[in-house]
Amino acid sequence: MERRILVINPNRDAACTAGIAAAVRPYDLPGRARFDTVGVAEGPAAIASWQDWYQAVPPLVALAEREPAEAYVVACVSDPGIEAVREATGRPVIGCFRAAVLGALARADRFGVIAFVEASKERQRRVLLSMGAEHGLAASEALNLGMAQLLDPEIPRAALLAAGRRLVEAGAGAVVLGCTGMAGHHAFLQEALDVPVIEPCAAGAVQALLAVA
Amino acid sequence: MERRILVINPNRDAACTAGIAAAVRPYDLPGRARFDTVGVAEGPAAIASWQDWYQAVPPLVALAEREPAEAYVVACVSDPGIEAVREATGRPVIGCFRAAVLGALARADRFGVIAFVEASKERQRRVLLSMGAEHGLAASEALNLGMAQLLDPEIPRAALLAAGRRLVEAGAGAVVLGCTGMAGHHAFLQEALDVPVIEPCAAGAVQALLAVA
Numbered sequence: 001m002e003r004r005i006l007v008i009n010p011n012r013d014a015a016c017t018a019g020i021a022a023a024v025r026p027y028d029l030p031g032r033a034r035f036d037t038v039g040v041a042e043g044p045a046a047i048a049s050w051q052d053w054y055q056a057v058p059p060l061v062a063l064a065e066r067e068p069a070e071a072y073v074v075a076c077v078s079d080p081g082i083e084a085v086r087e088a089t090g091r092p093v094i095g096c097f098r099a100a101v102l103g104a105l106a107r108a109d110r111f112g113v114i115a116f117v118e119a120s121k122e123r124q125r126r127v128l129l130s131m132g133a134e135h136g137l138a139a140s141e142a143l144n145l146g147m148a149q150l151l152d153p154e155i156p157r158a159a160l161l162a163a164g165r166r167l168v169e170a171g172a173g174a175v176v177l178g179c180t181g182m183a184g185h186h187a188f189l190q191e192a193l194d195v196p197v198i199e200p201c202a203a204g205a206v207q208a209l210l211a212v213a
Numbered sequence: 214m215e216r217r218i219l220v221i222n223p224n225r226d227a228a229c230t231a232g233i234a235a236a237v238r239p240y241d242l243p244g245r246a247r248f249d250t251v252g253v254a255e256g257p258a259a260i261a262s263w264q265d266w267y268q269a270v271p272p273l274v275a276l277a278e279r280e281p282a283e284a285y286v287v288a289c290v291s292d293p294g295i296e297a298v299r300e301a302t303g304r305p306v307i308g309c310f311r312a313a314v315l316g317a318l319a320r321a322d323r324f325g326v327i328a329f330v331e332a333s334k335e336r337q338r339r340v341l342l343s344m345g346a347e348h349g350l351a352a353s354e355a356l357n358l359g360m361a362q363l364l365d366p367e368i369p370r371a372a373l374l375a376a377g378r379r380l381v382e383a384g385a386g387a388v389v390l391g392c393t394g395m396a397g398h399h400a401f402l403q404e405a406l407d408v409p410v411i412e413p414c415a416a417g418a419v420q421a422l423l424a425v426a
Binding site: 027029030032092094095099102103106109130131132133135196198202203206207209210211213 | 239242243311
């Protein structure tokens with residue numbers, strides 16, 4: 001039986017959703033598991049502020065409740081509402097930030113995070129504290145670009161590379177891309193840095209495969 | 214390009230190697246990544262004692278050095294020689310115990326481990342300490358069966374189920390199968406317990422996919 005894994009972008013940015021779909025599609029296991037990626041029409045434009053983070057959750061939970069799937073991946077790198085989606089569905093629910101950190105820890109003892117905005121750092125720190133993984137964070141660097149700039153194929157690359165290099169200098173043995181909007185830059189950054197670069201949608205995808213396949 | 218991921222059973226038990234191959238095969242991504250599973254002919258019959266654990270490493274490293282692959286999975290649930298294989302190959306090297314713990318933490322805050330023998334517990338605790346994940350261990354239960362008994366399709370099931378239930382009672386939100394020889398019992402135990410049961414070969418396989426695909 002081919003199991004449906006629903007990947008939910010909690011923001012309403014269609015280009016961001018398309019980038020997430022492209023990042024998880026390579027992990028389809030034909031005949032066994034298939035990724036469907038959707039955005040939340042009622043979600044925020046991006047999850048930048050704490051208000052965005054909280055407001056994203058009710059429509060995210062509602063979407064998970066009405067869309068049947070064998071597992072869910074919440075494709076935002078501050079893991080909004082994971083506990084609420086778990087409560088609502090009873091199915092495996094994977095948070096992309098958590099999965100990305102776990103993917104980094106499979107490869108290195110210490111990791112760095114390239115955060116979307118300054119406020120993302122504190123949200124990510126709280127996830128790390130809840131996982132007991134905060135000690136592994138070598139450093140965090142915020143890009144502070146808008147979603148449209150981040151999704152541009154060229155604009156953010158110099159800043160991403162500079163941030164990645166600072167994280168490696170700070171002791172990171174792996175670098176986590178801290179926003180799903182960075183998915184399209186993964187190959188570029190992996191090529192440019194000499195440590196593993198973890199793309200959270202892909203990291204969430206493989207944990208979902210482990211949960212269902 | 215289809216990337217070769219080499220899964221190495223550091224022990225010489227052919228039936229154990231066959232079980233590992235069956236556990237990782239479902240994660241082949243046709244055209245992108247393919248798992249090859251091999252045993253180490255010069256390895257111990259099983260990795261039970263500390264002497265086994267240390268003696269397994271030189272032939273394991275030698276095999277990784279002579280067998281080209283895009284990534285390596287060390288398929289023993291006490292992660293022998295991970296650091297040495299990393300040093301020798303420069304390619305991604307995934308330890309199955311580490312990967313299984315990370316798979317458990319993707320699903321729950323606390324986990325339990327069904328260990329192969331008593332001595333496995335201390336080896337696994339050292340891996341957890343090195344990962345900073347020891348706080349997540351709710352409990353560990355050793356089966357203390359021989360490899361041949363463990364690989365039997367029926368003999369170990371009552372003991373596995375009893376151990377799994379004790380771990381859940383102790384607060385484990387996920388259960389890690391602490392020996393690759395338990396792979397054939399994963400579906401049985403996942404069906405019988407009401408928490409995620411993590412099979413380490415599969416957990417290692419998905420981390421290898423994340424590293425190369």
